[in-house]
Amino acid sequence: MDFDFSNTPLLGIYTQLKNHLNTQERVSFKVVNPDNFSSTYNGTIVKVAKGEALYRGYKTWVDLAHTLGCKMLTPVVIDDDFILVKLQKLQVESFHSVDASKEEKYGVDSIFAHIHKNEEFAFLHAYTQALHNVNLPTRKRILNLGINSGDEFELIKKVSENFSTYELVGIDYCHSAIQHARQKFQNDKNITFYAHDINKLSSLELGRFDLLISIGTLQSTTLSFQKVLMDMVQNHLYKEGSIILGFPNCRWIDGEMIYGAKMRNYNFSEMSNLYKDVNFAKKYLQQKKFRVTITGKDYIFITATSIR
Numbered sequence: 001m002d003f004d005f006s007n008t009p010l011l012g013i014y015t016q017l018k019n020h021l022n023t024q025e026r027v028s029f030k031v032v033n034p035d036n037f038s039s040t041y042n043g044t045i046v047k048v049a050k051g052e053a054l055y056r057g058y059k060t061w062v063d064l065a066h067t068l069g070c071k072m073l074t075p076v077v078i079d080d081d082f083i084l085v086k087l088q089k090l091q092v093e094s095f096h097s098v099d100a101s102k103e104e105k106y107g108v109d110s111i112f113a114h115i116h117k118n119e120e121f122a123f124l125h126a127y128t129q130a131l132h133n134v135n136l137p138t139r140k141r142i143l144n145l146g147i148n149s150g151d152e153f154e155l156i157k158k159v160s161e162n163f164s165t166y167e168l169v170g171i172d173y174c175h176s177a178i179q180h181a182r183q184k185f186q187n188d189k190n191i192t193f194y195a196h197d198i199n200k201l202s203s204l205e206l207g208r209f210d211l212l213i214s215i216g217t218l219q220s221t222t223l224s225f226q227k228v229l230m231d232m233v234q235n236h237l238y239k240e241g242s243i244i245l246g247f248p249n250c251r252w253i254d255g256e257m258i259y260g261a262k263m264r265n266y267n268f269s270e271m272s273n274l275y276k277d278v279n280f281a282k283k284y285l286q287q288k289k290f291r292v293t294i295t296g297k298d299y300i301f302i303t304a305t306s307i308r
């Protein structure tokens with residue numbers, strides 16, 4: 001059954017779809033074709049051949065789809081005025097490898113290994129902007145904590161004209177991910193990967209770095225976020241160094257990156273932990289005389305540059 005939502009307020013649409021999806025895997029509904037209008041905000045009453053309809057753009061339908069645990073399929077044009085929007089329920093899957101050790105939770109056999117963050121625009125844009133903000137070409141020694149299979153170095157390589165002049169070090173205790181990273185970058189002699197616990201970083205005697213990057217890692221239950229951050233600033237960064245920290249504000253479900261951090265014990269997105277850690281990092285880094293910016297959307301980025 002297709003719903004006709006040409007004139008239905010958004011709250012009514014949400015309620016009806018939610019009820020429908022309690023028992024169904026797919027839903028389709030008729031709404032005005034947003035391509036026929038420009039400079040129009042959602043909820044505006046617009047003229048169509050047979051009267052009036054409520055205007056809404058595609059972003060609303062994608063937001064609604066994700067909130068309902070769905071993916072939006074390609075809409076079908078019904079006639080000159082209307083389209084059929086189609087949503088399909090996502091299958092909630094376990095994010096980590098079944099029965100994997102803590103080190104292999106993000107290994108090559110996990111669902112995580114199928115994620116390509118650099119192909120998610122919200123991530124790509126925020127990370128590229130962060131690299132730009134720390135003036136990447138001036139940063140020679142770069143350390144990445146929780147590098148996994150090396151996506152974050154891949155982007156640095158793509159945006160750099162002088163890649164071979166950097167000295168990059170990537171740390172992760174996941175052996176299979178590090179092995180994969182080593183294979184991917186086997187021709188880049190300026191990169192070293194260590195399969196090593198971040199808690200025991202000092203035993204590697206790596207010296208100090210110009211740029212520290214850590215994305216989606218420092219909030220891990222295996223690490224004390226505040227302790228690792230303070231240790232990095234005090235013992236592993238040059239006085240003029242910079243830091244890029246990325247905090248996931250999303251979940252990965254059945255092929256989609258869904259906005260909003262998730263905490264255990266909540267069945268909806270809850271961001272207390274995210275705000276707490278971002279706020280701590282910002283205050284601490286400002287105290288240590290860094291200029292700090294907070295950017296991003298599905299990933300929140302703290303970018304800090306020393307002004308000492």
Ligand SMILES: C[S@@+](CC[C@H](N)C(=O)[O-])C[C@H]1O[C@@H](n2cnc3c(N)ncnc32)[C@H](O)[C@@H]1O
Binds near residue numbers: 171198
């Ligand atoms: C969520 S993944 C993020 C990976 C990558 N930075 C990204 O955003 O795609 C977290 C990574 O941190 C690693 N990790 C977690 N705790 C660690 C620890 N104590 N020492 C070393 N690596 C750790 C995991 O193995 C995993 O590869």
